[in-house]
Amino acid sequence: MKMKEIPGSVIAPQGFLAAGVFCDIKRLGTGKGSNKGKKRDLALILSEVPAVVAGMFTTSQVCAAPVKVSMPRASKGTAQAIVVNSGNANACTAAQGIRDAREMTDVVAKLFRISAEDVLVASTGRIGVTLPMANVKRGIRDAAALLNTFKENADHAAEAIMTSDTRPKQVAVEFKLGGKTVRIGGICKGAGMIQPGMSPTGARPAAVPGGKYQGLHATMLCFITTDAAIESKALKLALNEAVANSFNRITVDGDMSTNDTVIVLANGMAGNASITAGRRSDLAAFQAALNHVCLELAKMIVRDGEGVTRFVTVKVSGAKTFADADAAARAVANSSLVKTSWFGGDPNWGRILGALGYSAANILEEKIDVAYSAPAGKQLLFALKKGQPTKTSFKALCKMVAQKEFDLHIQLNLGKGSAVMYASDLTEEYVDFNKGDVSDPSSLGG
Amino acid sequence: MKMKEIPGSVIAPQGFLAAGVFCDIKRLGTGKGSNKGKKRDLALILSEVPAVVAGMFTTSQVCAAPVKVSMPRASKGTAQAIVVNSGNANACTAAQGIRDAREMTDVVAKLFRISAEDVLVASTGRIGVTLPMANVKRGIRDAAALLNTFKENADHAAEAIMTSDTRPKQVAVEFKLGGKTVRIGGICKGAGMIQPGMSPTGARPAAVPGGKYQGLHATMLCFITTDAAIESKALKLALNEAVANSFNRITVDGDMSTNDTVIVLANGMAGNASITAGRRSDLAAFQAALNHVCLELAKMIVRDGEGVTRFVTVKVSGAKTFADADAAARAVANSSLVKTSWFGGDPNWGRILGALGYSAANILEEKIDVAYSAPAGKQLLFALKKGQPTKTSFKALCKMVAQKEFDLHIQLNLGKGSAVMYASDLTEEYVDFNKGDVSDPSSLGG
Structure with missing residues (x-):
């Protein structure tokens, strides 16, 4: 499938508007990562028409x-x-938190004369x-007034969701489906508290024995828009798979x-024949595009993690099972x-x-082999073979690990299970950033 | 039971000799934590008579x-x-590693005309x-020649097992058992790679679902001597319980x-009536003393952990089960x-x-309450009650957490399960220390 990256992230697909504004939500904040000055802190994304939703x-x-409020609304299938x-x-x-989250959606719903049930919320x-609900409500009204389809609207929305991120994170792709041009775009934020483990219902997947729950653990937020026509069930499955990877x-x-x-x-405005689980080639094309959007955004989160200087792709293969590969x-x-x-x-x-x-x-x-390569590289530099050091020089290994980005290949030689993790290093800057600033009571909490 | 701390650690009990020498094992080492200069790097502990052993x-x-070699020898019951x-x-x-570990014990065995099976080894x-076996063998001969029962011998042994530790770790206690004076002494080392999870056979205990294995995870080494007379089975149970806590x-x-x-x-030279599982009050007294020795040594490891500035006792109570409390x-x-x-x-x-x-x-x-206290303090300063912030001032909470040592009380209010963890903070110095020194190839490995 041909697919190309395009600008505009969430406003790239037809029929989506976005805005990001400053409404001074972290009023007390003077600490790091706060909305010091006038960093935008409220984003709004709207589809011109009701859309199929998955979360x-x-x-x-x-x-x-906001998770408690949005989860059932995502589950019902439209927003x-x-x-x-x-x-x-x-x-x-x-209880006040739940009331506030609901009120945020109520305010949006009233402004656009839609049902509050069709508005999702995240914080x-x-x-x-x-x-500070007075500020939040003012922010929502300001954002609603500024909603538009210019690229800068997407930029503002991407900025408004940032916390300790040093840069906004956006991507969009375009591909053809039955002659129609389909677009998928997304924005995300991350930086700390990052090892997401999401499920559609908040229910935990089966535990990996002895490990943390599989596919668990950031505050990371990601909002994706697409003008693809796709059925609810197919969209949920596609999102599940894209997030899992x-x-x-x-x-x-x-x-x-x-x-x-x-x-x-997914608002269907591309006009393609609606994607279902049955339309395999269409679903595969959509899945590939959604996977790309999610993976690019996810990698941006790691690269921009707090204090991060290395981006390491840990590839485990040859495990007895996937669960083993994942745990390793x-x-x-x-x-x-x-x-x-x-x-x-x-x-x-x-x-x-x-x-x-x-x-x-x-x-x-x-039985363990350990090797390094350039990102997605085929040529492996082996440090260990069968659990024993190779003759690769220490200098050559150091050179590899001195790169900003590299792949670490761990071959267990026990079976066919494999798993990948995208990981960062642990730096003095991470510790310095997270040790908090107790001169600032607003740093209490996460 | 009356019990008092006494000097001398491993040589405090009757019939034990110790020595610690420098034999330049980390010859290539110039990095941090290395035996730069002439830091002792080989320790020997000997009982005058065959002893009951547990590991x-x-x-x-x-x-x-060394673990592979020592495990079966500890299991057989005497050393x-x-x-x-x-x-x-x-x-x-x-295979070379196994041969070297065995050879270390062979050299000791020959010097003292005992069976190599009665010599345990750790690294x-x-x-x-x-x-570097030539150095190691020279070290063993030097240590054997210096073996003695002076307090400085214990000091040297405690120093010789250190790596990134900044200070030696020793303790000994004395108590009465049926009119006889019984002593237990120990030395240990830690500093990094610290979350031990030991078992007598290296076999893992039942997994805590979703958590790391219970009671798992340092290079920490600890060597305990006692002149108590105790049966093998009772000693194994007592050590199990002491280490678990x-x-x-x-x-x-x-x-x-x-x-x-x-x-x-345990060499029996105190002359008490041999402790068995059946002699409950004797076993309880021994257990209490062994618990004290192990807990004091364990806490020293955390307090002297790499870059550590805080010692926090995390006390979880009110969990549904012990496994829940432990995981929390x-x-x-x-x-x-x-x-x-x-x-x-x-x-x-x-x-x-x-x-x-x-x-x-x-x-x-x-349902969650979170509070702080001084170490082992009864007066709790509540930060959270029922999941919500209390009126305790931020300043008062900061003052508590600014202490070098404090207890963190987490009450889950769901049941009767409880568990304690002794933990350190994560500091820039930890990161700096562990980022390695690639100018020094000897830092390759753990």
Whole structure:
């Protein structure tokens, strides 16, 4: 399938409008990552017509009010608007939090004369503080007045959802389906609390024995629009698969957030014959495009993670099962000792074996190969073969790990299970950023 | 029971001799934590008479050669000597590693005309490099010549097992049993790769669903001597219980090592009536003393962890089950975001709830109480009640978390399960220390 990247992210597909404004939600904030100055903090995305919707949400047992409000609305299958604020997560805010999240959607619904049930809401920022609703409502009205389809509208929306991100994250693609041009675009944010594990209902997938839940754990938010015509069930399946292979496979710090949310709206304005599970080639084309959008956005989150200097693709293969491969990849990707060695550009295979050893994956030390390559590279530089150091020079290994981006290949030689994790290093800047600023009470919470 | 701390650690009990020498094991080492200069790197502990032995070892699937050699020997029930080197873990060293570990015990056995089967061995340091056996053998002969019962002998042994530790770790206690004076003494080392999970056979205990294995995960080494007369089975049970409540409940960085080892030798020279499972009050007294020795040593490891500035006792209670309490305590104790907030002296309860939310423990946000106290303090300062912030001032909470040591109380209010973890913060110094020194090839490995 031919697919090309295009500008405009969420406003690239036909019939979508967006806006991002400043309404001073983190009023108390003077700390890092706050809306100091006038950084935008409220985004609105609207489809001109009702859209098919699918969502994936944090599986944390401490889930934020907007997640609780949006989950059932995504589940029912149609929606038309998404309202998002940064600077305040509206998490651990009890009944008032739920009322506030609902009110955000009510305000949007009234402005556009749609049902509040067709408005989804997401939040990111401090935990444990209720929203300054007067500001939020003013922000929503301002955003509604500015809604448009210019590229800068998408830029503003992408900025408005940022917290500790250093740059906005956007992507869009275009492809053909039965002669019609179909577009998918998305924006996302991340930076800290990043190891998402989302499911459509917040219910946890089966546990990987001994590991953290599979596909678990950021505050990461992602909003995707498409003008594809697609049936609800097909969209849900497609999003599930795309998230399983992207956002649910990244880790910055191994901490899952209370607010993780991915929402896709599909408004059908491309005019293609509606995609169903039965139309395999159309679904495959859509899936490939959605996978691309999600994976590119997910990688941007890791690359822009707090204090990150390395982007490492951890590829485990030859595991007995997928669960084993997943547990092995997550153990390596989340080991403080492995992550600090990456920061140091140190090809420390002892720590890699150490992490594999305590992981829940079945392994045999004497069967493990460890190699490095350039990103997506075919030429492997082996550090270990069958658990023993190769003759590759230490210098050559150091050179590999000194790259900003590289792939780490772990071959367990026990079976056919494989799994990938997109991981960052652990740096002094991460610690400095997250040690908090107790001179600023607003830093209380997440 | 009356029990008092006494000096001398491993030589405090009757009939034990010790020595620690420098034999230049980390010859290539110029990096941090190396035996730069002439830091002692080989320790020997000998009982004048054959002793009852029990051991607990790493449950990592990548377990070092000395662990493989010592495990069956500890299991058979009697031993007389322990030889330990630092600077080289003899891990991931294949068949040569096993031969070297055995040879270390052979050399000791010959010198003292005992069976090699009665000599246990442990190593800590770099992974993936074979031991410089000429140096090691010279070290063993030097140590054997210096073996004695002076307090400085114990000091030297405690120093010789150190790697990145900044200070030696020793303790000994004395108590009465049926009119006889019984002593237990121990030395240990830790610093990095610290979340031990040991079992007597290296076999993993039942997995905690969704968590890391229970009681899993340092290179920590601990050697305990006692002149108590105790039967093999009783000693094994007692060590199991003591380790379960001490070394297996600490974490510095959540990384379990390939070499974790605890060994206790009981030579019976106190002359008490042999302790058996049936002699309940004697066993209880011995258990209490052994618990004290293990817990004090375990806490020293956390306090002296790499870059550590905080010692936090995480106490979870009110969980549905012990497994839930354990999973909750480990999630909080290992969360990068919680640990960095401790470093910053930031009472960030949002991150604590976040970690509880993604843990495998069953929780209900609206039931959770979070409080602080001074170490072992009864007076609790509540940050959260029923999932909601209390009126405790932010300043008061900050003051609590600014202490070098404090207790964090998490009450889940769902049942009677409880668990404790002894944890450290995550600091820039930890990252700096562990980012490695690639100018020094000897830093390759663990």
